[in-house]
Amino acid sequence: MNVNMILSDKMATRFAQDADVFEKFKVIAKPLLEAKVVEDFGPTHVQKIKEECDKGDYGLVAIYSQDKVYYRDSNIKVISNGQRWQVLDELLPKQKEI
Numbered sequence: 001m002n003v004n005m006i007l008s009d010k011m012a013t014r015f016a017q018d019a020d021v022f023e024k025f026k027v028i029a030k031p032l033l034e035a036k037v038v039e040d041f042g043p044t045h046v047q048k049i050k051e052e053c054d055k056g057d058y059g060l061v062a063i064y065s066q067d068k069v070y071y072r073d074s075n076i077k078v079i080s081n082g083q084r085w086q087v088l089d090e091l092l093p094k095q096k097e098i
Helices: 010-018 043-055
Strands: 002-009 026-028 033-036 058-064 069-072 078-080 085-087
Touching: 002 010, 002 026, 010 026, 010 058, 043 058, 043 069
Parallel strands: 026 078
Antiparallel strands: 002 033, 002 058, 058 069, 078 085
């Protein structure tokens, strides 16, 4: 099974937010990461990924598959790649988190 992960660049986002270029609900996203995961992928796996992201340079914004959202940071509304914006909810499947 494959999932997509959206990660934010913590340092670049913090710089933009502290300079009042970005509101607190906007982040600079890294390129979309597609990962192959185990079939029983769920909350335990998401928590481990989030813990690792919290220790490093990237923030976990969302993890989702074609039809399910496994994680979504509720504080983030908009992501940017530095050239264009995207409302986060428009990228995610229309289903509640597990």
